[in-house]
Amino acid sequence: MTAVTAQVTREMKLRELPYSVIVVDYMHWPKYGDWRFDPRYWPDPRTMLREVRAGGVETVVSVWPTVEPTSTNFAPLAAEGLLVGTETGGCDAGRQSGAGVTEYDALNPAARQYHWAQLRQHYYDLGVRGFWLDADEGGGSVGEDIPWPRVDETYSSGSAVQVGQLYPRSHARAIYEGMHALGATDILSLSRSAWAGSQRYGTAVWSGDTQSTWGQMRQQLAAGLNMQMSGIVWWTFDTGGFSGGVSESDEFRELLMRWMSLATFMPIMRMHGIRACSTPHPAFQTCPNEPWSFGPRVYALIRRAMHAREALRPYLHGEMAKASASGRPLNRPLFFDFPDARSAAVGIDQFMCGDDIMIAPQLYPGADSRAVWFPPGPKCWLSHWNGSQTTYEPNKTALVATPLDGLAPAFRRC
Numbered sequence: 001m002t003a004v005t006a007q008v009t010r011e012m013k014l015r016e017l018p019y020s021v022i023v024v025d026y027m028h029w030p031k032y033g034d035w036r037f038d039p040r041y042w043p044d045p046r047t048m049l050r051e052v053r054a055g056g057v058e059t060v061v062s063v064w065p066t067v068e069p070t071s072t073n074f075a076p077l078a079a080e081g082l083l084v085g086t087e088t089g090g091c092d093a094g095r096q097s098g099a100g101v102t103e104y105d106a107l108n109p110a111a112r113q114y115h116w117a118q119l120r121q122h123y124y125d126l127g128v129r130g131f132w133l134d135a136d137e138g139g140g141s142v143g144e145d146i147p148w149p150r151v152d153e154t155y156s157s158g159s160a161v162q163v164g165q166l167y168p169r170s171h172a173r174a175i176y177e178g179m180h181a182l183g184a185t186d187i188l189s190l191s192r193s194a195w196a197g198s199q200r201y202g203t204a205v206w207s208g209d210t211q212s213t214w215g216q217m218r219q220q221l222a223a224g225l226n227m228q229m230s231g232i233v234w235w236t237f238d239t240g241g242f243s244g245g246v247s248e249s250d251e252f253r254e255l256l257m258r259w260m261s262l263a264t265f266m267p268i269m270r271m272h273g274i275r276a277c278s279t280p281h282p283a284f285q286t287c288p289n290e291p292w293s294f295g296p297r298v299y300a301l302i303r304r305a306m307h308a309r310e311a312l313r314p315y316l317h318g319e320m321a322k323a324s325a326s327g328r329p330l331n332r333p334l335f336f337d338f339p340d341a342r343s344a345a346v347g348i349d350q351f352m353c354g355d356d357i358m359i360a361p362q363l364y365p366g367a368d369s370r371a372v373w374f375p376p377g378p379k380c381w382l383s384h385w386n387g388s389q390t391t392y393e394p395n396k397t398a399l400v401a402t403p404l405d406g407l408a409p410a411f412r413r414c
Contacts, residue, residue, distance in 0.1 A: 008290060009052050017291060017303060018310040022052060023132055026062040032101060033071030035063060036122035049127035060130035061123055065103045065171055077104055082111035087152040087159060106170040107163060108156035116178030131175050133191040138167025168193040176201035194232055204234030204268055212241030212252060217259050218363050222348045228329030236268035247277040247287050253294055254365055254404060257301045261408040262361045264305045265353040267330050301405055308407055319354035330354055338375040357384060360409045362402035372400045372409060384410035
């Protein structure tokens with residue numbers, strides 16, 4: 001797997017695709033609770049990380065809070081009382097990963113210190129600077145089930161009912177405080193869950209294991225706008241959906257192109273998911289998911305989106321600096337910026353990306369145009385993609401082309 005990771009980064013470089021991060025996902029460890037690379041598949045992670053970083057890319061590793069009884073850390077954590085327990089006396093607080101599996105108690109400061117010591121020794125000291133906090137909803141059981149099917153987990157500060165939803169915030173706190181103590185700045189962890197105040201610990205949130213459907217894409221946009229308005233402005237989704245996408249399917253390829261076009265304007269642009277395909281890939285748990293894995297037409301659009309994102313980088317950095325200073329999110333529904341316009345309160349299929357750019361993505365299959373409403377205020381709106389060649393009148397609606405091979409319609413204030 002060390003070689004596979006290096007090969008992907010080399011191919012990205014050869015194709016001149018701009019990107020910032022590559023992720024080593026879950027099951028790269030020997031057992032749950034062994035927070036380290038499995039030496040059978042990662043014999044020399046330090047050299048791999050050094051090569052990846054030399055290309056200007058950071059490596060992020062997946063970290064699960066679950067601990068199985070036969071892992072290296074179970075016994076010492078149990079001896080110090082640093083594991084999640086159950087009010088009923090059972091030993092199955094982390095059932096998502098199998099019988100007998102529990103979690104470290106992230107609400108216990110001593111447990112957080114123990115956990116970070118493991119991450120520092122086995123990842124940070126090798127060169128890892130980012131952590132993917134997966135399956136961290138807290139409350140044990142099947143993390144993404146709502147409502148939770150069981151609520152008898154107990155922590156150092158109370159039961160799951162009392163404090164369980166604080167778990168992801170405390171989990172991110174372990175990484176943030178550990179890195180901060182070493183002098184790190186701009187600390188960012190990507191988490192599958194969060195709670196009020198998670199942003200103070202450098203938490204970016206993604207929405208978990210979504211399905212590859214048009215309805216899910218629309219729901220993700222709505223969820224992201226609401227999440228960002230709640231104060232957690234670093235937000236993202238699994239572009240293309242997490243599961244259900246068939247690589248050779250024309251229907252999925254259309255969805256992926258539209259979703260990637262939308263992702264171009266999110267706080268974090270990222271792609272992640274389990275793909276199905278007819279070609280066997282014995283070295284992988286699932287089918288390939290690299291930008292070039294879906295045929296030349298999809299690749300051309302993904303390449304265009306990645307370069308468009310890179311061109312937006314200075315603008316996005318400036319807008320995210322505003323968000324950090326004031327809490328004003330990058331993405332927001334139109335009523336946020338145009339509260340006096342009645343039309344701004346209808347729907348979420350248009351949104352602002354910062355103070356100056358409005359996005360109107362295509363969210364439905366088989367469509368090559370859509371109606372776009374242009375808010376009042378500016379003297380006019382300009383197409384972001386062709387500058388002053390096309391202008392639009394404020395407080396009017398116009399039919400705008402949305403070709404599949406093009407990026408989402410975007411407009412700048414005049």
